[in-house]
Amino acid sequence: MLAVEGIEAGYGRTRILHGLTIDVPKGGLIALLGGNGTGKSTCLKVIAGLLKPTSGRVTLDGEDITGLAAEDRPGRGLCLVPQGKEVFGTMSVEENLMMGGFHRRRDKAGLAEDLEGVYTRFPRLRERRRVSAGMLSGGERQMLSIGRALMSRPSMLLLDEPSAALAPKVVEEIAEAILGLRELGLSLLLVEQNVGMALEIADHLHVIRGGRIAFSRAVDGGVAPDELRSFYLSGGHDDEA
């Protein structure tokens, strides 16, 4: 589905990613873990087209999209839910969702259908459809930004720390929602700091360190291998992989 090969990228003179490679198979749920400032968001920005890599390529369904503008990627089924639960604060919840469908705005019937789908998935958003998005709680904002992404009818969804700064109960809800997306047949790349949540829902884990994937492992039956937990938490043993 999505293949990221040997990406090098950074800001100005600072290199952040040094040859990062990730593969997301069709229908897969891949988690990308790593500490603060290790380049997880940078990686998603490259995939979403917000940041041009200095080398390496990004392919979607075998097609090279490295040079494709960020604005054109939702139309290809690739959508990023950025970090920070970003919403259009002074627009209503429903307007926020509709904006997610901007690239297929001529498809009125399809948009109405998908709006209904999002409301069914997140009933809280239906209740608050006329409210300004800026008034929502953190959990609701996260649901809204995921819902907005769904309105673009993605086949490949990138999620940047959807569980950050949320109460455990809400994290549980978001995790359920992500599993629900998987049942839709979506392929997912999930960036998380919440290792527990990632272990619960992902089928494959990558740990990023020093700008590349330092450790990868399949998650068997949803149970966390202890070695991973200790590897991740210890913060040591660099470049083991």
Next chain:
Amino acid sequence: MDLFLQYLANGIVIGSAYVLVAIGLTLIFGILGVVNFAHGEFYMLGAYAGVLTVTLLGLPLIAALVVVIAFSAVLGVLAESLLHRALRERDMTSSIIASFGLAVALQNAALLTIGPRPMLLQTDLSMLAVEFGPVFLPLPRFLIPVAMVVLVGLLFGVLRYTWTGRSLRAMAQHRTVARLCGVRVERVAMVTFMVGAGLAGVSGFLMSSVLMVTPIIGNMIVLKAFTVVILGGMGDIMGAAVAGLLLGVVETMTSAYLTNGLRDIIGFVIVIAVLLFRPQGLFGKSVERS
């Protein structure tokens, strides 16, 4: 009392012209983060486009209005695509200096091609007038607030109910998320400049039968418009509409009851006071920028 009402009406007329200029300015700032010092020249060139269409080509007013709108829109698109597009990723000072340069260039271009002689639009409409009790307004003046209400209403409708309008608001709020939704910055920038320049041009044309048109009329109007934008809250359209009318009325009253010499100063005094005590503008919140 009768005189007061007449002054009020005069203030609303001039205030409506400010509103039309200021709304474009506040849109361009709120959506693109560009401080457009050349906005007064959009007004000035719109005025000339209208006056010359009527006097040289002898076309009717409504045709002149179409010419003004088309000409101003093209001007806005050119300013965006030739100047501001290249500066978009730079910091704000670049676009400020560039727009200042554009203002000087356009002013001198007008001076060279059209000359310094003041012009006033005189048409058959000037013979007609509207009377409400003690208030008397020549038709060309009466049409200014009417046009303002129609255009502002239209703009609100577009912003609220069309995809283009939504994409403009989305871009004003959060550029990155808007891009991730598939909104093209270039397209939004073009539409914004088109609308902003169009409104300013129409304002210039409407005012050309009230005040003399010369190549330098943009200087004062852009300062007035900045006053309005700051009073209304940077990027806030409704705020600009209210503040524009307010400035027009306050100026007229100042000149009527105090002295005409204070007319052009009073607004700046108010704006300095507002910047000191209420920097978010008179009416509170401004459009968030990311």
